[in-house]
Amino acid sequence: MASxxxxxxxxxxxxxxxxxxxxxxxxxxxxxxxxxxKAEELKALTSTLEEAHExxxxxSVCCNLTDQELCPVCASETRDRSVxxxxxxxxxxxxxxxxxxxxxxxxxxxxxxSPLSGVGPDDLCISELIKRLSDPNLKEIIMxxxxxxxxEATAMYLSRLIKPMGIRVTRLAYGIPVGGDLEYADExxxxxxxxxxxxx
Amino acid sequence: MASxxxxxxxxxxxxxxxxxxxxxxxxxxxxxxxxxxKAEELKALTSTLEEAHExxxxxSVCCNLTDQELCPVCASETRDRSVxxxxxxxxxxxxxxxxxxxxxxxxxxxxxxSPLSGVGPDDLCISELIKRLSDPNLKEIIMxxxxxxxxEATAMYLSRLIKPMGIRVTRLAYGIPVGGDLEYADExxxxxxxxxxxxx
Numbered sequence: 001m002a003s004x005x006x007x008x009x010x011x012x013x014x015x016x017x018x019x020x021x022x023x024x025x026x027x028x029x030x031x032x033x034x035x036x037x038k039a040e041e042l043k044a045l046t047s048t049l050e051e052a053h054e055x056x057x058x059x060s061v062c063c064n065l066t067d068q069e070l071c072p073v074c075a076s077e078t079r080d081r082s083v084x085x086x087x088x089x090x091x092x093x094x095x096x097x098x099x100x101x102x103x104x105x106x107x108x109x110x111x112x113x114s115p116l117s118g119v120g121p122d123d124l125c126i127s128e129l130i131k132r133l134s135d136p137n138l139k140e141i142i143m144x145x146x147x148x149x150x151x152e153a154t155a156m157y158l159s160r161l162i163k164p165m166g167i168r169v170t171r172l173a174y175g176i177p178v179g180g181d182l183e184y185a186d187e188x189x190x191x192x193x194x195x196x197x198x199x200x
Numbered sequence: 201m202a203s204x205x206x207x208x209x210x211x212x213x214x215x216x217x218x219x220x221x222x223x224x225x226x227x228x229x230x231x232x233x234x235x236x237x238k239a240e241e242l243k244a245l246t247s248t249l250e251e252a253h254e255x256x257x258x259x260s261v262c263c264n265l266t267d268q269e270l271c272p273v274c275a276s277e278t279r280d281r282s283v284x285x286x287x288x289x290x291x292x293x294x295x296x297x298x299x300x301x302x303x304x305x306x307x308x309x310x311x312x313x314s315p316l317s318g319v320g321p322d323d324l325c326i327s328e329l330i331k332r333l334s335d336p337n338l339k340e341i342i343m344x345x346x347x348x349x350x351x352e353a354t355a356m357y358l359s360r361l362i363k364p365m366g367i368r369v370t371r372l373a374y375g376i377p378v379g380g381d382l383e384y385a386d387e388x389x390x391x392x393x394x395x396x397x398x399x400x
Contacts, residue, residue: 008251009256011248015249019230020233022230026221028294034249034252035256042367045249046246046249051214052231053234055208065206065235151383170295
């Protein structure tokens with residue numbers, strides 16, 4: 001390799017490698033894709049990047065991503081304003097909306113409390129959530145953080161903060177994933193599934 | 201999902217999904233990465249894309265990628281000009297250069313003959329290769345196209361074209377990959393490995 005250096009190509013691969021889930025090989029593949037784009041296709045790609053980056057920001061109420069002042073859920077007149085579902089990430093909102101089951105509001109924390117990674121409560125959108133608790137319509141907060149150590153800790157932290165205000169705090173059910181196989185379920189999940197069993 | 205649409209975000213995910221090896225989930229992940237970049241990081245990314253796209257083109261001799269008139273290999277004074285190694289893709293040149301074994305020249309076809317995908321000889325950098333055959337120093341052409349049906353067909357097509365000119369045409373050896381396991385080698389590879397066996 002000593003003899004072969006094309007600086008702009010190396011710089012391109014370097015930039016692409018920084019992206020999550022993109023290793024060196026994938027970055028090379030993407031680089032060749034980009035080099036083979038027509039001039040107008042490249043323009044479309046870079047201007048979409050710039051436009052999205054410029055226009056998208058946090059919703060002033062729920063901290064989800066939006067290009068408006070309020071996100072579509074917060075702006076909607078048909079959503080149930082008595083429930084807020086607290087999630088870690090905007091992608092979780094997309095996942096829940098896809099189900100078409102939930103009609104309440106959301107709150108996006110943009111992460112979890114994780115002392116090991118140096119993420120404390122102040123680094124998350126928690127103060128924005130606290131502000132919303134004074135709404136007299138609000139009856140329930142559903143903790144829908146991920147079932148990981150950090151997700152659990154964050155749910156616990158928030159429920160201790162919110163419960164004293166007389167608002168009901170719930171957590172998503174744990175159990176066997178539908179379509180899953182008992183044989184492959186881990187012990188903690190099985191224990192939780194037993195604990196959470198219901199009359200049929 | 202009916203209620204949740206953020207147009208610039210959807211457009212961004214759409215653009216990213218067009219890239220090779222990037223599915224919908226990866227595109228979403230990349231989109232959030234891009235939205236979280238600082239303004240100057242985004243500028244660095246887009247300008248690297250634009251710079252690479254603008255500056256990088258084919259070497260006027262071997263069709264490899266370069267930002268100069270000649271690629272580093274063609275411009276080098278220490279390379280053996282009696283051998284040309286014909287490859288499908290610029291990445292193959294990188295792979296061979298990494299080995300530090302080969303000191304000859306390269307020729308990049310930018311694809312293989314593939315009638316099913318509508319790629320004929322005229323769509324590849326074959327005329328550029330033919331031009332190089334009149335060099336009196338040239339003694340050997342090594343066909344290093346991939347061991348696929350298209351790679352083989354392209355190697356055959358080129359060797360029929362070149363052999364009548366009195367230039368030696370060789371093909372990379374087939375066999376068991378070093379560190380591989382006989383048990384997992386396919387039949388064709390095993391047959392080729394037997395055929396290509398050598399005195400030890």
